[in-house]
Amino acid sequence: MEKIISLVGIVHAEDINIQPTGKFENLGGLSIPGIISAGIQAILIIAALVAFIFLVYGGIKWITSSGDKEATAKAQGTLTAAIIGLAIVFAAWAIMKLMQTFFGIGDIFNLTIPIAK
Numbered sequence: 353m354e355k356i357i358s359l360v361g362i363v364h365a366e367d368i369n370i371q372p373t374g375k376f377e378n379l380g381g382l383s384i385p386g387i388i389s390a391g392i393q394a395i396l397i398i399a400a401l402v403a404f405i406f407l408v409y410g411g412i413k414w415i416t417s418s419g420d421k422e423a424t425a426k427a428q429g430t431l432t433a434a435i436i437g438l439a440i441v442f443a444a445w446a447i448m449k450l451m452q453t454f455f456g457i458g459d460i461f462n463l464t465i466p467i468a469k
Contacts, residue, residue, distance in 0.1 A: 399441045406434035
């Protein structure tokens with residue numbers, strides 16, 4: 353007769369404590385709408401920063417073009433694209449705020465414009 357050795361012990365679900373503690377204590381309040389809101393807010397902030405960087409870059413290109421028509425045209429194209437990008441970012445933010453107001457969506461679109469403190 354063969355002997356079968358089992359390495360699996362008995363596990364009781366009530367013995368496992370899955371509540372976060374210490375540094376991860378605030379993770380208990382995470383929700384899907386909160387994660388989506390944070391993701392959208394991060395994307396909007398990054399897009400606004402990139403557009404601002406392109407505005408500065410286009411300005412520097414324009415200043416250093418030294419009257420060259422081709423370089424000035426490229427700089428103007430960069431500035432135009434950056435301004436259109438900023439307009440799209442703020443329009444997206446405004447549309448989300450309007451959706452929040454008209455449809456009563458509270459948690460998903462709880463976005464604010466960041467300010468320096």
